[in-house]
Amino acid sequence: MNELLKYLPEITELPGISGKEDKVREYIIEKIKDKVDEYHIDVMGNLIAKVSGKDSSKKIMVLAHMDEVGFMVTKVNDDGTFHISPVGGVDPRVVFSQRLLVNGEIPGVIQVKPIHLQKPEERKAKPDYSQFKVYTGLSKEEAKKKIKVGDMVTFDTKFYIEGDRAVSKAFDDRAGCALMLNLIDKIEKEGKPQYDTYFAFVVQEEVGLRGSGVAAYQIKPDVALVLEGTTAGDFPLLDEDKWATHLGNGPATFFMHSGVVLSKEIFEKIVSLAKENNIKLQFKMRTAGGTDARRLATTLDGIPSGILAVPSRYIHSPNTIIDVNDYINAYKLVELLIFEGRII
Template structure:
């Protein structure tokens, strides 16, 4: 990995962007897109894409900017912060973790706490602690002191974990691969195709508020009204001890994931088969994913206008929706390579055949 790639990954994964509070990572994404193209499109919620290609069918490719986190819902008399989740969380992964409260006066470090385990009853110890029983301790002694630090109800709260390349040099650890991995892929595809004679118009970037209901996906797709769309995200890796291989058979390093089913979408069959054939033609490894318990931006992309043939192209990730996650460098690179080949082949005739209007 070169220094430029390392720095991009570090900035993407360490920059905060909670649902509805994506400003910081939006500005980073905008900066990176503008190094590739001056043609950008945004919706009114904060999704952003860059455009390359002058004519032909419109191809949309997007990850999502937002990450799971929290929002301050109350400040107690003793200065502790009560929180509500932004996105899906499981209580087991939260306690004793450091967090960052983003206030009007600057960022504050806190720790997620709860009633000490020493005083829990036997029955309480058997249950996953609910978020409403947790709090954030920022070291304040009163609500007045907490507010003097700048904290107010409604402030977003982000996780803390630095980006790190692990010893094998290909396993990458960070706090927000869900879904800065998809943002990275979208940027690299845009970069690789910027000087190509594309047979289409590529709109590539990221949406907002995916973790709270695929909201930016809906508004971005309605803004662009693409002919073909791809959502770039992460999938649940099943290559760790205790995982059920029937439920999650994805492995780090075995290639990008093609979504064959999720809770929000059955992918367009002709587009799915087209991408599979491209992967085989160029010897790009890939994995298939069928899941019933999750959704992606593709669930909204494919419903825009009269319907948009859509496929989800993801990378496997360990420990998502926690303070830390892992992906594999080869999976990221292969996802980029696959999408570059696919998009390069989507001329007007091919798109019309995929859409079922001829052939």
């Protein structure tokens, strides 16, 4: 497996919904603590690490969010089952009969009414979270001891790779976190980046872009680069002109998305760097959805931002697919933009 992919298996399997990113943050600290000049955790739970550059006249902020979509326990029943509500955007149709983990430890399965017991109108109706119960096999007494209202619930998915494609949960946005870990490795081996660089592993993006603005107030960067996982949409039942991105066509950059028009200067630098270095790059052609760039645009005096994202088919589901070449090409562009300071 390519050395650049080494972090993806572990970091995507870690549990960490919005507000409960602890295990992800601990993993990242272990990987970077001896490679950066300083780091701290703020009151929100953002992890901010600084690497001093050759030139301290400018500050670059590189960010990715640690949280994934998932669920929280809302009620524990007398029979040992429990109910869940989504944290972030999870279509209930992808939840049917899935395996879940409570707090990353206790396995469970979503219970649904078997199809041969459903009435015709039930089969056509969109499922609702109120219909779902999670079965763990625990007795009433065990369930009451081990499972509490507010506990984190995540998809139970193991990373695997076959050819150029990798499958896991949480590529949105552990792919971005892993890209930052790769870049910190590069800096440790080859020396300082061009400018002071702050790596912000932020929290609670999936529930309203909560962490990035808080981190930016502490850093006060001149520019920012948001690293993300983004929708692919390239499946046969959708017309090609409605695809957002396509796996294998390179990382995606954005000219705009919901709530923000991106910096024209940074957008053009990303595009020109890709052309100069023969790196595959595509534009995200659907502007629905958003990233932390929207929050940064209204933070301080407004922070000019660019976005690089790894296209992710079946995003916000237990089985998301990426093309590893898109990830590798994203890293090549990140290295040029940040290590060489080409984003400024």
